[in-house]
Amino acid sequence: MNKIDYVVYIHRLYDSGRPKLGGLDYLIEHLLANGKRVLVVESPLYPRQYSTIVVTYREGTDIQKLYDFDLRFSNDAFVWLVGILIDFYVAARYKTKNAYVLSSDPLSSFPAIVLRKAGLFRFHYYHCTDYSETRFKNKFLNQLYRWLLSLSMRNADLVGAVSKRILDQAREYNPKNITYIPNSPDFESYANYRVAVTDRNKKMLVLTCAGIIQRYNVLETIRILAEVLKSISGVKLTIIGSTDLDKDYYSKVLSEIVKLELQDSVIFTGYVSREANCEIIARSYIGIALYDPVDSYSKYADPLKIREYAALGIPCVSDLVTSASEEMAENKAGYAVSDYKDAVVKIVTLLQDNETYIKFSENALKWAMALDKQRILKKLIDTYLA
Template sequence: MPLDNKHFLLCIKKDVINGVYSPNPLDHHMGYFLSKGIEGWLFIYPCYYTRGNILSLQKVTSTEITPLVNIPVVPLLGRYNKILELVILIYAKFKLIPRDVYVLVEDYTHVLLMCLFKIVGLVKTVHFHLRYYSPNAESLAGRIHLFFLSSAIYCASLVTAPTKRLLSQLDSLKLSSPAFHLPNAVPVEVFNKYKVSKSQRVTNQLVCVVSSVSSKYKLLDLLSAFNKLTKEVETAQLTIIGNTTADTHYYREVKEYIRVHDLKHLVHFTGFLETEKALSYIAHCWAAVALYNKTFDELVYTDAKKLREYAALGIPFITDAVTETSSELDSFNAGIVVTDLSELYIKMKEILGKTSLYDSLSSGCDAWAEQNDLYRIMDSILINTNK
């Protein structure tokens, strides 16, 4: 086994939406550690310090999750809630967590704290999964942020990045610790539990999963293409899964478009769904669509997890060329990439109507998912790290 640590600490960002934690690309890493017979702790902190979000520390074993700390954030404190995060981590390290711990974090302040522990021998491995990095900083606050972020990158035992674009930026830093590509991959064996046969999928049912109904995911462009599609495929249906309260102005625009074009009976919103319910719903759909707005850097520089989830469920999908993830699809025939949105409705029509194309894409999804299985990638990274 490439991982010789006896315990893990996973620190991830998750907001509470409708009483349920939002998903995080690192969620499945806990399953990876547990699959290796390693037990540990999960520290959850919010993306936004708003009412309803909490700071939570949990003990995790293969059979149960035991809450240890649950503290509501104080919205009035704003970013000063970060101090409370660090206090909880310090408490956990000295009171609960042994020295042989593998720490996986995505926040540079947590990295710096854990690196201090590593220097004095209280932590064995600090793995920094970097979501975004830009060497350009114009404001004083930006330069201070960049200084601490760069320090965390240099201090970590191991650095991973979700895209090769981001990894190339790390290569220019000439790090002493190894840096690897770790896409937002998913474990195939876990997704096989939700996967269904083609005969169990709802014909002509399209699905689009977003973190929130917002301009980030070009839903108005999707609806425009879907409106054209319905003129030729009258039984087509579209379900949009995602939080509808984050950008109420855009949501109203979307709803107005649906009203004006008389699509209310064809377009459905589920709101936010917890992961298990979302995966089960997606698995029974015929195909998926995912569009990304290139004006949002976090979409351009990150890895499109939803595409990997669709593939792991064997669901053919259509996407644009904004994310780096889309560049992987051609060699596996795992999805359709449109470079011009005027082609979108045509491709949607093809994926609904051409059986041979659909079957070929579904097989390509299976092959791509197997090639990018999370557990396989993590094993490879840790083997190379320990050489």
């Protein structure tokens, strides 16, 4: 094995056994594409969903699995502890004192902080994707999470905040260095999917999400569609995302569709590939991004969907729950609405006013281009991680 340049500690979320990728994965891809050697330790955030800890060495397009620990325990905290011990072991085993360590959450940051102070890493980058006040329902776990979050903010050599709200809140911890790393896509990678306005289905709304759950206010989106149809006939809604994450909520959505007689107006695709996701969005007309205001994660996170719509030139109608929606509205790439009645009005406006629609579509592309992921990552690496 060659000298290791970067070590990544990451806690994964899984959907039907598939890892959910995030902003740190883009950074890993960028490093590999530029000839760097990366050691990745992937631990499950919720071991009851997925119980395996995997350690891989990556160079170019090659991935070598070094360890595969299957920990079938019912206690999440025990698996987290084992994961931390594995993080310690990896740093000691592979002599990483000249490597940069990257972490993706407070739990994975803890071993990075300890090992950095012990001299086993040269620099610690904490990629902060969440600032939830109530990340866990368990009060003790939530207090522990907030303590680890504070520890990460204060001790990392660099904090990368994925949203402007996190950026603002993080300053109270007086981090050594902090920078804005939005969860924006690689603009050029969407080029092959973009279609002209005239080739889009003018009566198709689209909602892309991880799954049919309360976080994405799918029920409210269905009700908005019913109101839109009172003004414009033939409008349909495509919902992209897993139907297995919350079957009770999904059943409520299906019941609401029947109640509102929208069986012919709502299309569920289930989980689809990234390619299929882009193709469906690109040929739709308006992107929908509504969030549960009670969900603390959505308040501080930077959801990809709003920026993904923009990268495909699709104007979006969103609420004010996320800071990305505020940025979108500032750049006139869509509407950030205060309530669902306003959402209906704005959707109807975009469907009927061709001039406004085209302008918003152009603005969306300009905004997405300005926040191109590759440019942001290159600047991050050149400035701090090289």
